[in-house]
Amino acid sequence: MTVRGLLRGGAPYFLVWVRTASIRGAVWLLADTGAPRTTLLDTGAKSLHIPPADLEPAPSPMVGIGGVTRCSILRNAEIRLQSDEGDWSVLHDLLITQHDLQTLWPAGRSRVLNLPSILGRDIIDRFRFIYEHATGTVLLEG
């Protein structure tokens, strides 16, 4: 099976469908082989209308180059990808990272909200990830 991604602003993205008992919707995820876990950031979480009650505090905050953020887990979320041969899905505990937007200056808030959600190695490792910038090729093959 082959999942076709998209080169957006020079970076490889895949469109995924996220479903739980209370939410469903689509979100673009930046394929990031440096990230161990697939993670929805602020905008992804807001856009999917994830109820706060569905989120379980993660055991520890997330540490990235930008600093430390609070982290939650959305248990039992179905992640669905569309491939050339049909769809592929997996039940997954999805990480949700949310910044404290109230403490940021307006320009900083906009920048944080513009951060992409991440497709990490926990999903990418199930496939062969092909990325060729010159031809605009972004694929997950399995």
Added chain:
Amino acid sequence: MDRTAKARPKRRREKLPPLTRAERQEVADAMRLFEEDTVWVDDHYQELLEKYPEQWIVVKNKTVIASDADLDSLVARVPELPFLCREFITRDREEAFL
């Protein structure tokens, strides 16, 4: 030892019913439209930047159906947002974000 974590009640995992064939087709159609609208945004980014600088837009069938500088306001105004292409239109699009 983290006593708080130990005392936290375990959440009951709700079983997620599998999608029917019709629902899977609906999801496939919704994702295809979502992707087509995203490609349209990428192809028309400069025009959109002139009309909606530093704003969130929601696109449906290659048409901007809502815009707002505040994402929370857009989330409240557009209930079908999870199924629609939404983008922040900014001059700093390709700025590094590490």
